[in-house]
Amino acid sequence: MSFDVGAVRGQFPILSEIIDGKPVHYLDNGASAQTPIAVLDAVRTYETTGRANVLRGVHRLAERATDAYENARVEVATFLGVAPMEIVFTGGCTAAINLVAYSYGSLLKPGDRILLSELEHHSNIVPWQLLRSRAGIEIDMIPVTVDGRIDLEKLPDLLTRRTKLISLAHVSNVTGALVDVGAVVAAARTVGAKVMLDGAQKAPHGPIDLPSLGVDFYVFAGHKAYGPNGIGVLWAKAELLDAMPPFMGGGSMIGRVTFAETTWAPAPRRFEAGTPPIGPAIGLGAACKWMRVLDWTGAHAHEMTMVQHLMDGLQKIDGARIFGPSGLQNRYPVVSFMLEGVHPHDVAQTLDSFGVAVRAGHHCAQPLMDRFDLDGTTRVSMAPYNNGGDIDALLTGVRHAAKTLR
Amino acid sequence: MSDQLYQDRIVALAKTKTGAGKLANPTKSARRDNPLCGDRVTIDVRLDGQGRIAEIAHQVRGCLLCQASASALSSIAVGRDAAGIAVARHDAERAIGREQGEAAEPFSAFAPVAAHKARQECVLLPFEALKDALS
Numbered sequence: 239m240s241f242d243v244g245a246v247r248g249q250f251p252i253l254s255e256i257i258d259g260k261p262v263h264y265l266d267n268g269a270s271a272q273t274p275i276a277v278l279d280a281v282r283t284y285e286t287t288g289r290a291n292v293l294r295g296v297h298r299l300a301e302r303a304t305d306a307y308e309n310a311r312v313e314v315a316t317f318l319g320v321a322p323m324e325i326v327f328t329g330g331c332t333a334a335i336n337l338v339a340y341s342y343g344s345l346l347k348p349g350d351r352i353l354l355s356e357l358e359h360h361s362n363i364v365p366w367q368l369l370r371s372r373a374g375i376e377i378d379m380i381p382v383t384v385d386g387r388i389d390l391e392k393l394p395d396l397l398t399r400r401t402k403l404i405s406l407a408h409v410s411n412v413t414g415a416l417v418d419v420g421a422v423v424a425a426a427r428t429v430g431a432k433v434m435l436d437g438a439q440k441a442p443h444g445p446i447d448l449p450s451l452g453v454d455f456y457v458f459a460g461h462k463a464y465g466p467n468g469i470g471v472l473w474a475k476a477e478l479l480d481a482m483p484p485f486m487g488g489g490s491m492i493g494r495v496t497f498a499e500t501t502w503a504p505a506p507r508r509f510e511a512g513t514p515p516i517g518p519a520i521g522l523g524a525a526c527k528w529m530r531v532l533d534w535t536g537a538h539a540h541e542m543t544m545v546q547h548l549m550d551g552l553q554k555i556d557g558a559r560i561f562g563p564s565g566l567q568n569r570y571p572v573v574s575f576m577l578e579g580v581h582p583h584d585v586a587q588t589l590d591s592f593g594v595a596v597r598a599g600h601h602c603a604q605p606l607m608d609r610f611d612l613d614g615t616t617r618v619s620m621a622p623y624n625n626g627g628d629i630d631a632l633l634t635g636v637r638h639a640a641k642t643l644r
Numbered sequence: 645m646s647d648q649l650y651q652d653r654i655v656a657l658a659k660t661k662t663g664a665g666k667l668a669n670p671t672k673s674a675r676r677d678n679p680l681c682g683d684r685v686t687i688d689v690r691l692d693g694q695g696r697i698a699e700i701a702h703q704v705r706g707c708l709l710c711q712a713s714a715s716a717l718s719s720i721a722v723g724r725d726a727a728g729i730a731v732a733r734h735d736a737e738r739a740i741g742r743e744q745g746e747a748a749e750p751f752s753a754f755a756p757v758a759a760h761k762a763r764q765e766c767v768l769l770p771f772e773a774l775k776d777a778l779s
Contacts, residue, residue: 583681583707587649587763600682607682613705614682643650643708 241536246623249274249528253623260593263628268411268572268619269597270461271442273525277465280306280524281517291513293490307516310523311506317526318456319447320473326506327519330470331438331459332361335405337472337509338434338455339365341482346402348374353396353404353431355380355388356609359411360602362436366405376400382609386413386562386574393425401431405455408440412601412615413562414545414572416440423452432478438462442621443541443570444534454478460518464621465525469518472509479505486511537622541571544620544629548573551633555640561615571620574601577636579644582614585636588643589616592635594628649760650708653753658711663718667701674776678769683710685773695725695778702770709757709766716750717770726778733771740764 247253250272255262264272288302295301308322315322328334343366352366356379366377378396383389388406404426409416419435426433434455440446441458448456455478460469474482484491484502488511493501502508545566552558557578563569577585582598589596599614600607607614618632670688677684683706690699700721702714713736720732732751739747741758754767 581707581711583683583763583766584650584709587707587760599680604682643655 241533241540241622243540243623243625246532246537247625249276250623251275251278257593263592263594263624263631265618265620265624265628265632266595266597267442267621267624268439268462268601268617270467271464271621272623273464273466273521274528276528277521277524281466281521284517284520289517292516293507303516306520306523307514310519310521313523313526313530314471315473317441317445317530318471318473319445319449321476323504323506324473324476324479326472326474326479326509327514328457328470328472328509329468329515331436331457331462332365332470334457334470334472335361335434335436336365337485338405338457338474339369341485341509342403342432342455342478343369343373343375344483345481346373346375349376349400351376351378351398351401353378353380353393353401355406356382357386357388357410357412357415357603357606358405358407359436359438360604362405362407363605375402379605380406382606385415385564386410386606387415388417390418390421390425393422397425397429397431399429401426401429403432403434405434406436408435408437408456409443409570409572410562411439411572411619412574412603412606412617414439414569414574414619415563416568416570418568419451419453439570439572439619442529443538444532445530448473460522460525463522463525464528465522466515466518468515469522471522476505479509482509484508484511488512490514532622540622541620541624542566544624544626545569545571545573547626547629548618548632551629552636555633555636557640557644558636561610561612573618573620574615575618576612576615577640580639582616584643585616585639588639589632589635592631592638594632594635596632649756649763651753651756654709654712654756657713657715657750657753658708660715660719661711662715663700663702663721664704664715665701666703667699670701672777674773676769676773676776678706678765680765681707683707683766683769685710685714685770687714687770687773687777689721689774689777696728697721697724697778700774702773704770706769707763707766709754709763710769713754713767714770716753717774719750721774726775729771729774729778733768733775736767736771740767 290299432454437458461467491511586598667688735751739754
């Protein structure tokens with residue numbers, strides 16, 4: 239049976255909005271995805287029937303809240319194929335990377351090396367630069383190929399015995415390219431390095447079997463994966479979490495506090511200081527459950543059909559050029575392009591007048607823009623609820639921009 | 645909404661590229677980046693003995709609004725000192741609705757930007773760069 243886009247769209251109330259007389263063509267999913275009714279209901283249920291703080295209270299509402307919060311952890315763990323106690327809720331994906339950079343980073347020694355790539359989001363660059371300033375570690379960088387993929391042929395030459403961690407985007411937020419995780423993990427093992435994946439752009443495209451990937455850390459954002467904002471996930475192998483010191487101090491993350499000495503709670507509590515984002519976590523749990531039951535084989539085929547439709551349409555527009563993989567293999571539905579003579583912001587602003595929402599600019603990947611001497615790109619990022627009408631509206635808008643702005 | 649933003653006068657200002665380029669021997673230069681969108685403006689000025697702009701040139705790596713603003717600014721800059729440029733900035737701020745009052749030419753062209761708060765910094769970035777160059 240073919241993928242029923244209409245049935246999926248019907249679960250996202252915002253897609254039926256009319257704004258300034260135009261339907262919503264939401265193609266900025268890479269920035270934030272929309273939220274289905276199942277997630278809204280889960281958050282509403284918590285807020286209206288079980289709102290309380292978690293873990294500490296003995297009253298019934300506290301028990302409801304704690305159950306819902308811990309069930310969300312189980313849902314996220316199931317989505318990733320891992321144990322619930324290896325799931326740490328954070329304030330977001332950036333917060334999760336900073337947690338690793340601070341906590342795991344504190345175990346590193348001056349001269350140890352972190353290997354990143356040229357296409358990383360700033361959130362997977364700057365925390366390591368902060369660590370470099372604090373701890374004297376070194377940062378190496380894997381270059382990118384002309385079609386916007388991490389050039390893994392360069393990987394062996396960049397690995398050293400001092401390389402302790404390779405941290406890469408699972409899917410590029412600019413080019414949509416999927417990294418060859420198997421090759422990265424195999425190379426990392428030759429020098430004993432750990433591997434972390436930034437799954438911000440991968441998690442919104444279905445469940446992930448982390449044990450089969452063989453990585454050591456995985457992070458993703460709730461709001462890009464159909465969940466609320468203000469919630470993110472860090473997964474790490476239990477032995478790593480056990481070895482890592484706390485990132486932030488406060489309530490809930492302690493064993494026993496005295497003025498002389500404080501001991502830490504075991505993971506994941508050790509990394510969840512203070513009152514966690516309870517409602518957002520519950521919403522993310524619902525989002526993971528929603529994603530688990532979606533037909534991802536059909537959804538992915540549908541997404542790639544839209545990618546092909548988009549690329550075919552752009553190729554017919556004079557001066558439009560795709561930045562990223564030209565094919566459909568090993569990619570996800572994030573497509574960047576440039577329109578010669580028109581700045582990406584002006585393309586995006588014009589598209590807005592057609593009811594089309596996209597992102598334009600450097601996409602928090604300035605080193606990648608510098609590498610290709612780009613002012614920025616216009617980025618189309620799709621989700622399973624998008625349809626051919628969204629792409630048609632976008633192509634109409636790009637043609638209009640080409641005609642009127644140059 | 646955005647069709648109204650890109651009115652002919654703004655597009656025309658951008659296309660005139662008044663002052664686009666570099667000066668061979670600038671008295672001062674400054675570059676400003678907008679960290680949110682990545683727009684970048686570099687401005688060169690040659691000053692006379694009284695601190696007035698004798699010659700100006702700009703390089704813009706940015707959107708049409710930023711290009712149009714740099715053109716408009718360059719078209720009125722010669723003969724002005726820092727105080728005179730501050731007066732022009734008030735006109736730009738009036739045009740985009742950040743200040744009360746009527747904007748003088750050529751900045752009145754930017755009136756459609758008043759409805760697009762996220763794009764107002766694009767108009768002001770060349771002023772920021774020139775302010776740095778004159779400081």
